[in-house]
Amino acid sequence: MKYLIKKHAIFRSIIKYYRNIDSLTKLPSREAFSYVLHEEIKSAVNNSFNVALFFIDIDNFSELNDTFGFEFGDKLLIEISVRIFNLNNSNEVLFRCGGDKFALVKSSYTNIDDLKQKAEQLIDEINDKIIIKGRKIYTTISIGISYYSSSCSNYDQMLRQAEMAMYKCKKVKKDNYSFFNKEMNDEIFKKVTMEIEMRKAYDENQFILHYQPLIDLKSEQIIGTEALIRWKHPEKGFIKPSEFVPIAEKTGFIVSLGEWIIRTACKQNKLWQEKGYTPIYISINISAIQLNQTNFIEMIKKVLCDTKLDPKYLIFEITETTLMQSIKDNINIIKRLKKIGIKIAIDDFGTGYSSLNYFRIVPADIIKIDKSFIDNVCSNSYETAITEGIINVTHKMNLSVIAEGVEKQNQLEFLKNNKCDIIQGYLYGRPMESEEMLKQFNKSVL
Numbered sequence: 001m002k003y004l005i006k007k008h009a010i011f012r013s014i015i016k017y018y019r020n021i022d023s024l025t026k027l028p029s030r031e032a033f034s035y036v037l038h039e040e041i042k043s044a045v046n047n048s049f050n051v052a053l054f055f056i057d058i059d060n061f062s063e064l065n066d067t068f069g070f071e072f073g074d075k076l077l078i079e080i081s082v083r084i085f086n087l088n089n090s091n092e093v094l095f096r097c098g099g100d101k102f103a104l105v106k107s108s109y110t111n112i113d114d115l116k117q118k119a120e121q122l123i124d125e126i127n128d129k130i131i132i133k134g135r136k137i138y139t140t141i142s143i144g145i146s147y148y149s150s151s152c153s154n155y156d157q158m159l160r161q162a163e164m165a166m167y168k169c170k171k172v173k174k175d176n177y178s179f180f181n182k183e184m185n186d187e188i189f190k191k192v193t194m195e196i197e198m199r200k201a202y203d204e205n206q207f208i209l210h211y212q213p214l215i216d217l218k219s220e221q222i223i224g225t226e227a228l229i230r231w232k233h234p235e236k237g238f239i240k241p242s243e244f245v246p247i248a249e250k251t252g253f254i255v256s257l258g259e260w261i262i263r264t265a266c267k268q269n270k271l272w273q274e275k276g277y278t279p280i281y282i283s284i285n286i287s288a289i290q291l292n293q294t295n296f297i298e299m300i301k302k303v304l305c306d307t308k309l310d311p312k313y314l315i316f317e318i319t320e321t322t323l324m325q326s327i328k329d330n331i332n333i334i335k336r337l338k339k340i341g342i343k344i345a346i347d348d349f350g351t352g353y354s355s356l357n358y359f360r361i362v363p364a365d366i367i368k369i370d371k372s373f374i375d376n377v378c379s380n381s382y383e384t385a386i387t388e389g390i391i392n393v394t395h396k397m398n399l400s401v402i403a404e405g406v407e408k409q410n411q412l413e414f415l416k417n418n419k420c421d422i423i424q425g426y427l428y429g430r431p432m433e434s435e436e437m438l439k440q441f442n443k444s445v446l
Helices: 002-017 030-047 061-068 070-086 112-127 155-172 182-203 241-251 254-274 296-307 320-325 327-340 356-360 371-375 381-396 409-417 434-440
Strands: 051-058 092-096 101-107 130-132 135-137 141-147 177-179 207-216 221-233 237-239 281-285 314-319 343-349 366-369 400-404 422-424
Touching: 030 051, 030 092, 030 101, 030 155, 051 070, 051 112, 051 155, 061 070, 070 092, 070 101, 070 112, 070 130, 101 112, 112 141, 112 177, 141 155, 155 177, 155 182, 182 221, 182 241, 182 254, 207 254, 207 434, 221 241, 221 254, 221 422, 237 241, 241 254, 254 281, 254 296, 254 434, 281 343, 296 327, 314 320, 314 327, 320 327, 320 343, 327 343, 366 381, 371 381, 371 400, 381 400
Parallel strands: 141 177, 221 281, 281 314, 314 343, 343 366, 366 400, 400 422
Antiparallel strands: 051 101, 051 141, 092 101, 130 135, 207 221, 207 422, 221 237
């Protein structure tokens, strides 16, 4: 015990004079954290001590910062750091690792229950109301825990495993703690492997587009298609977009892949027109990451110039959730797109947290009603009323309505009776390759 006390006194002295103090919280910084954790691991090896790492993240901090301002956010960081620090024992050192993240190194603990108890103590302390500038708020933290073992025996492993556990915790249930386990490692390995294969697929032209018809209910003709990415793997067959698109977004690869989708879809639509078919719309999904690229507008202009597609035949689908993430900036981008001549559709409408009131200021052209409403539109009175209301109000705002996920005849009849403009779904056609789409053009389809 005397050795431990002496050792931690030395660490604190080093931290104090090492110029590695965070200027806001006055806690040791990430640089000091790196030094101390390295030293603790050496002690664990040489003296058979246990050492654990708690990686702590404030839940929803960015939203609080955006809502109440940076000064408020700074005061919140200070208050939380004080609360955690005041719970420290002599065998614990707290660090700020940048942003809203903290690290707590705990040595010479007895067993796993000690770590659980510590994590619960931290969570309970932060759960108590916080008063900043006269405003009461309630916030939470998520904690990832790793500890020295044969499979976690160096700084990089301990930090990576604690971070992975923390992010898993935030994904599954915030305001909680999670220990690293092998399944998390397997999940990361799978994602890394998927990213490598995805980039290889891009180079080897394994990605293709399928097209799902958009049907005008008045003319009963195809007036457009939605372009949908597909990955045709030479060994695994078709890989679902739900398996690779989230990874593409997380790694930033969606920027390159998204440009390929836009360019390929525009080129295909122009090719159909050159073959003499009636011009139709091509609709393309745009992610938040794409939308916020500084060169996004310039890239779109170049694609349209290269493919010679008239922009009036192009629709960009932006989800309601994406739109609301940064509504002022996104409205400005949408205005620039519309100035080019591109139509804007708000996708998955009704699943996010916005209201129709926002669409007084959003220069959209189309609202797409989410499939979750259409599924039960003939059997659930609540969803029937909601769908009728969306169609009526949208029309009064001079916007068009697309109903997606139409699979049954009674859904079609309901939408006809309520004067929905356009439908999309398996009732008419699944997503298909471009050659199959040629057979569908200029036909009466309903």
